[in-house]
Amino acid sequence: MVPLSWYLIAAAALFCIGVYGVLARRNSVGILMGVELMLNAVNVNLVAFWRYLAPDNPAGQVFALFVLVVAAAEAVVGLALIISVYRDRRSIDAEQIDLLRW
């Protein structure tokens, strides 16, 4: 049996890799990839806790499923925004997307 803490450590490392991607990338699609990695790390945590603490309760899996659904919706809208900005500005550099700057 794999110890629970191994899953937690792997998920924490994946989350931190995602954080680095979000903070350091200039390409907006790259930022979105970092967000996807972070969401996946959270899902690994959820499923690991479900397996080790309450395997007979379906709520753990259902929650991870809803995270999956929300991640899909987020990716779709995010990529649509990026493509729209690219049409307008010919660039997806996150430092140049300052339409909302006041």
Added chain:
Amino acid sequence: MTGQQFFFLLFALITLLSGLRCVTSRNMFHAALYLVISLFGVSAMFAMLEAGFLALAQLIVYVGAIAILIIFAVMLTRGALTMPRGAQFNTQAGLAAVVSAALLFILLRVLPGFAYPIGDAAVPADITTTVGQSLVNEFVLPFEVASVLLLAALVGAIYIARERPKRQPGEGEE
């Protein structure tokens, strides 16, 4: 070390290394392909946690749909930032590395310290049936809200990304 532990370490190594390449690769297309490998590794972890339905859903939704979407977006937004030559990382990349390393350090110090109430109960054989039934019983409201969210995201994405008619000069921002 048991076989399970060996395979867990293998999958974790694949997931983390390709995740690291995904955020550091200078070529965005390569980054997208590394993301696919990393998502495969997460799916394998789900399978090892005996969540078979989630492992397959992960494959279909992430590897099948979101990864393709991201690859499309990389290809549709060609320019200086897609190519390896351009500067891929902003000026705070070093600071970002420090912040995420510090976060990882804190998490690694904190996480193994708790006494989690781990039971040795086995996963019921009909867990997928139970999950499906609970989706239409106790979780029916979140289920419906999720379907409305997906519909809204669909319509919103089409609306946002559609081709707009050419703007008249003097109209619009700036």
